Amino acid sequence: MRLNVKVLCFFLVIILLIGSFPFKPTSAATKTATVNATSLNVRTEPSSSSKQIGSLKKGSIVTVYKIEKGWANISFQDRKAWVSSAYIKENHSTGSHIPSQKEAKTAKVTATSLNVRSGAGTQYKTVGSLKNGAVVSVIKEEGNWSNITYGSIKGWVSSAYLLNQTGKPSANKPVKSGxxxxxxxxxxxxxxxxxxxxxxxxxxxxxxxxxxxxxxxxxxxxxxxxxxxxxxxxxxxxxxTGGSPIVTNPKPATKPPVAPPSSVSKKVVVLSDGVNIRQGPSTAYLIVGNADQGDEFAYLQSKNDWVQIKMPSGKSAWLAGWLVAVQQSPSSPNNPSVPKPSLEGLKGKRIVIDPGHGGNDPGATGKSSGTQEAAMTLMSARLLATELSDAGAKVILTRSDNTYISLNKRVEISHYHFADAFVSLHYNSASDRTATGLLTFYYGQKDLKLANSVNTGLVGAKTGLKGGNVRYGNFHVLRENKQPAVLVELGFLSNPFDESTIKSNSFQTKAAMGITNGLAQYFK
Missing domain, CATH: 2.30.30.40 (SH3 Domains)
Known part of the structure; x- marks a missing residue:
């Protein structure tokens, strides 16, 4: 019995000693797979009916988190997404494999300055930058990102700005065409x-x-x-073909397919890409064409929520009224030309326009006709983007369709592009239905001049709503933003008068011009 006790004590000591060593479990190797379809759709959810957010080419290598019910959860750009697992082949490897210099592809940087990041997405921190013409080794590709090495620099870059030296383009950056x-x-x-x-x-x-x-x-x-x-x-x-030098605005060989005659009193401007043109004022009518943001047509009449237009062929057709703006033509006697302030200061400026809300966050809803804030901010942002681009500014939209973008991501976009100005667009709401007017918010001293300039521009545009108020606002997109930033509330959806005014094309056009003029004054 004593012997047994001694033996047990001996083994107990051994077990305790072994447990005290700092052994670490071996981490499981990251699972990767190769796309074997010519073009594989990437979706937000594991369903063929969910929204498509991109596609992957044959041979693309992706990181796979899990596979369930015929769908693979993968890393795509800066988010998790889903693809059909039938069109990917798992790469069987016990660990990460770094190709030799002979195996690695080489590519040339085509951007003036290309950020290198710690991960495959804009949310990762910058670990370096590469100059135009630098030749890098491409270790692997994931979605629209490439894992590269350049001397002591290692990290991820956007494949859009790499040109493969082997003659095959990297991701969606093909061979120079000449x-x-x-x-x-x-x-x-x-x-x-x-x-x-x-x-x-x-x-x-x-x-x-x-x-x-x-x-x-x-x-x-x-x-x-x-x-x-x-x-x-x-x-x-x-x-x-022929590599001819660029000639700015040469005389076109043909007339633009969509442009209203100068004699008409009104024109219809399309506010979104891929808008269907129909035979009649309803989605029940056949589609006879499509139009993109900025396309213009001659205005004929409005019916319910639809607008009748005159096509370049002379035939009439219909567009959804919530996807267009009806504007007075410059030649109309009801809209005499008013000299615009100089927009010279906008040339080359990087301006981030942030349409508030979107996707599963519709924002405020109008009390009278159910107007949704997310839809209105996007429409206003597109009009503003067109005005600013026309003045020579480089415009970046935080969202260009009805998708949800986190507040952190909106600020990251501002930082990534080193925005000269960040303008977040919103529509207000209050329990008091008499609350009305325009408001411009700032957070820090760096924002105050911008807020005053934008507010002055809006007041001068005479939108039809009361304005003139500049206020302090502790909003995330202002507080966390290192760039000059403002948040503009373009009226109250809770106020019936404001809601009807906001929906008018006159208001939308004047608001876009007012903010543009305010930004021009700020940079001047």
Whole structure:
């Protein structure tokens, strides 16, 4: 019995000693997979009916978090997303594999200055930057991001600004085309990446000549004569070969497909991309065409929530009234031309426009006709973006469709682009239905001058609502923002008069012009 006790004590001591060593469990290797479909849709939820937020090309390598019911939860850009697991093949590896220099692809940086980040997304911190022309080793690709090394710099960069040296483009940045083209749309949006979900960073006018740096499917990566770069839809560019030099606004070979005659008293301006043109004033009528933001038509009449337009062919058609703005033509006697203040100070300025709310956060709702704040802020932001781009500013929208963007992400976009000004657009609501008017909020001393200038511009625009109030506001997008920032409340949806005024095209146009004039004065 004594022996047994001694033996037990001995083993107990051994177990305690072993447990005291700082052993660490081996971390499971990150699971990766390769896309084996030609083009694989990426969605927000594990369902084919959920919203598509992008696509992956064959051969793309993705990080897989889990697989359930035929769907794979993956890392895509700066979020988690879902793809059909039938079209990916798991990479069987016991650990991460870093290719040798012989295996690694090389690519050249095409941006003036390209940020290198600690992870595949704009939410990760910057760990360095690369100059134009730098040749990097591409270790792997994930969505629209590339893991690279350059000397002692290691991290992730946007694949849109890499040109593969082996002759095959990296992600959506294909081989340099040596072509140039002419814009055929009245206003053409250009985006940060070649897909409709990426942010609009500016717009260019009809007739502008652009250099085509690269091509990817239905998208072109272009550069204007003043150095602006971005992705545009191929269908609105007439392409010519031969590497001709850029000529600013050459005489176009054909007239723009959508432009109202100068004699009409009103014109209809489309506020969104991909708007259906129908035979009649209802979604029950057949679609006869489509229009994009900035397209213009001659106005014929309004019926309920629909607007009848005159097509370039001379035929009439209908557009949804909530997706367009009806404006007085400059030649109309009811709208005499008023000299605009100088907008010279806006040229080259980086301005982030933040349409408040969106997606599962609709914001305030109008008491009289149910107007939703999220829809109104997006419409106002698009009008403002067009005004600012027309004045030469570089405009970045925090959201360009009805999607939810977190407050942190909105501030990150401001920091990422080193915004010269950040303008958050909202519509107010109060339990007191008599509350009315425009308000402009600031947080810190760095914001006060901007708030006063924007407020002055709005008051001068004579929108039809009371204004003139500049107030301190402890809002996240102002408080956490390192760049000059303001939050503008463009009237009260809880007030019946304000709500009806806000919905008018006159108000929307004047508000956009007022903020533009205020920003121009601020930079002046």
């Amino acid at each position: 072509k140039w083209g002419t814009v055929t749309a009245t206003y053409l949006n250009f985006r940060s990446s070649g897909n409709l979900t990426s942010p609009i960073i500016g717009s260019i006018k009809y007739g502008t000549s652009v250099q085509i740096l690269s091509e990817s499917g239905s998208w072109l990566f272009i550069q204007t004569s003043d150095g602006k770069k971005g992705w545009v839809s191929r269908q609105y560019i007439t392409i010519q």
